[in-house]
Amino acid sequence: MTGLVSPQHTQLARPVELAAASALRSQATPRRWGRRLYLAANIAILTFLLAPIAIVIVFALNPTPFIQFPPVGVSLRWFEKFFASRDFMQALLFSLEVAAMTTVAATVLGASAALAIARGNLPGSRLIVATMLSPLMLPAILTGLALFQSYVLLDVGRPVWGLVAGHTLVTIPYVVRTTLAVLHNFDVRLEEAAQNLGASPARTFVEVTLPLVKPGVMAGGIFAFIVSFDQFPVSLFLVAPGSETLPITLFNYLKFDLDGTIGAASVVSILLAFLVVIALDRTVGLRSYVKL
Amino acid sequence: MTASSRRFTLSRRRLLTGAASLGAGVIAAPYVARAEEPVLNVTGWGGKWGEVMKAEIGPAFETEFKCKLKTDTALPFLPKLQASSRSAPIYDVLHTNSNEQWAAVEMGLVEPKVDPKLVPNMADLYPYAVSDKIVGVCIFTSAIGLGMRTDKGYANISSWKELWDAKYNGVRGGYVIPVNSLGQAFLMMCGTLYGKGQTDLDAAYAALEKLKPIKLVDFTGAMEKLFLSGEVGLGVIHDSGIYRYDGQNQPIDFVTPSEGVLSLEQVLSITPGSKVKELGNAYINYMLRPDVQKRLAETVWYSPANKRVKLDAKYDAKLLTTPEKVSKLIQVDWKWYNAQKDEIDSRVNRIFRA
Numbered sequence: 001m002t003g004l005v006s007p008q009h010t011q012l013a014r015p016v017e018l019a020a021a022s023a024l025r026s027q028a029t030p031r032r033w034g035r036r037l038y039l040a041a042n043i044a045i046l047t048f049l050l051a052p053i054a055i056v057i058v059f060a061l062n063p064t065p066f067i068q069f070p071p072v073g074v075s076l077r078w079f080e081k082f083f084a085s086r087d088f089m090q091a092l093l094f095s096l097e098v099a100a101m102t103t104v105a106a107t108v109l110g111a112s113a114a115l116a117i118a119r120g121n122l123p124g125s126r127l128i129v130a131t132m133l134s135p136l137m138l139p140a141i142l143t144g145l146a147l148f149q150s151y152v153l154l155d156v157g158r159p160v161w162g163l164v165a166g167h168t169l170v171t172i173p174y175v176v177r178t179t180l181a182v183l184h185n186f187d188v189r190l191e192e193a194a195q196n197l198g199a200s201p202a203r204t205f206v207e208v209t210l211p212l213v214k215p216g217v218m219a220g221g222i223f224a225f226i227v228s229f230d231q232f233p234v235s236l237f238l239v240a241p242g243s244e245t246l247p248i249t250l251f252n253y254l255k256f257d258l259d260g261t262i263g264a265a266s267v268v269s270i271l272l273a274f275l276v277v278i279a280l281d282r283t284v285g286l287r288s289y290v291k292l
Numbered sequence: 293m294t295a296s297s298r299r300f301t302l303s304r305r306r307l308l309t310g311a312a313s314l315g316a317g318v319i320a321a322p323y324v325a326r327a328e329e330p331v332l333n334v335t336g337w338g339g340k341w342g343e344v345m346k347a348e349i350g351p352a353f354e355t356e357f358k359c360k361l362k363t364d365t366a367l368p369f370l371p372k373l374q375a376s377s378r379s380a381p382i383y384d385v386l387h388t389n390s391n392e393q394w395a396a397v398e399m400g401l402v403e404p405k406v407d408p409k410l411v412p413n414m415a416d417l418y419p420y421a422v423s424d425k426i427v428g429v430c431i432f433t434s435a436i437g438l439g440m441r442t443d444k445g446y447a448n449i450s451s452w453k454e455l456w457d458a459k460y461n462g463v464r465g466g467y468v469i470p471v472n473s474l475g476q477a478f479l480m481m482c483g484t485l486y487g488k489g490q491t492d493l494d495a496a497y498a499a500l501e502k503l504k505p506i507k508l509v510d511f512t513g514a515m516e517k518l519f520l521s522g523e524v525g526l527g528v529i530h531d532s533g534i535y536r537y538d539g540q541n542q543p544i545d546f547v548t549p550s551e552g553v554l555s556l557e558q559v560l561s562i563t564p565g566s567k568v569k570e571l572g573n574a575y576i577n578y579m580l581r582p583d584v585q586k587r588l589a590e591t592v593w594y595s596p597a598n599k600r601v602k603l604d605a606k607y608d609a610k611l612l613t614t615p616e617k618v619s620k621l622i623q624v625d626w627k628w629y630n631a632q633k634d635e636i637d638s639r640v641n642r643i644f645r646a
Binding site: 237 | 333337338339340341342343362363364365366367368371372375376377380382511512513514516517518520521
């Protein structure tokens, strides 16, 4: 194409190109600055998010029984103490059990509710959504207290299922929200196509609906697990003597012994959360819901 | 009957029947379990106290009294007790510090006193353990005094008033008064030191103003760490918080000021609606038994309330085990304090926020 341009045109084009290049440069400078600012803001946010974890790790590895900065060495003594403690190990296992049960219950109930809300043509569906999400608006400590009072009135004590029910109550909103987000963009014609091709409603649900909503359900399930595993205010009232969750055990411990064991327990909790996410990614695949 | 008709089918009726049976079973389970052996629900501490209670003292009590001891170590105890029915309280015996016991008795959640006829070991207690400043009965006490670093070249401390010395600016330690009973007791001490007595709040507020700058902590255990790290050189603390590091080569020591030490009592009381009061009294009597007192005192460095307890020499030298040492104890009027708590909280928050 350049061969077809006459020298006259070239002469004329040069100042235009130069002007355009200059304009582009003048535009690029603020854009470059904007990008740098954006990068700096992201680094600042990441630092803000990761700094507490870094402090916890330093505390867990520091040999002194108090937070000291800079650390005076590296030691695994607090991890040894944590893993050697029967109370901590019982609490850790119990927390995992409760979180697993909560995840199943919240996922089944939350996903079913979201499907019913999105597809059921229910009257007052907005009110139902608001009700399903209301546990997030109420301070969790009040939810715990209210449930505790209910159990006392029913005279059932503080059973494990009561604790799981409490955790499920505060984790269902996450599953409902993420499943509804997927259902919002759901193409109903896919289900209609399956049924037109002879699939029964049950088969359509299993082979078409479920795989399409899976990213939202899985995302909600992961939230449910993590929120339950770290749950403190609801558990505060609902744990029974001898069956304390890890956050409650840590709270009781730090009232009397504020040493690096707390840091070691926190590091283990963080690693477990990572492991759960990795395990889920390997088993069911999480990349798809990253789009959410 | 065909094979297919014999196959299990889950009808709606079966599902509802099954669910109802399961629900009834779950609700009935506690009653069935309760019928087996009496259960005593108590509160208690975690940490070393919890460890020795769980490993030795609790099981020994269960064996001796053929019951199940359930100890709730998860705070907060008072709101839970308050939320449960008065006729079927969640706890039979409430173990807390004295300030909470006074709050509980004001709400009618615990009985004001324990009957000495039902708890024979109460006959051997120091007078402070059953004084009019105590709801229920005190089983142990700690002494709230001053803790100090011994490696900073500070001169010998003999008075509470030395905490106000300007040379401790930057290394002075205390507590967030609204949430910590040591801080609350110290506020009353300020009234005694600089005013007409514990209830002289104006004098106490003025003294607190002059105490700034001061490092404040909410958890009692956090003060120990500030001493160990050297962030605090002189501060308010209970003796157990210093003595527990005995033998660990830490440069910290406890000071008993000449004006006396404040009492931080461990108190047991019985709830009025308890269905196992006899067992509750037996538990209190058991906790006051010399051998139990000795084991716990030597585990957590609490001074036993029973005067017949003979501690090993190193504990005996430091804890309040004689009438002379016990006479140094100053008990706080928690009933009065709790009545003024809202006003005090608001005022001290203003003092330390500024």
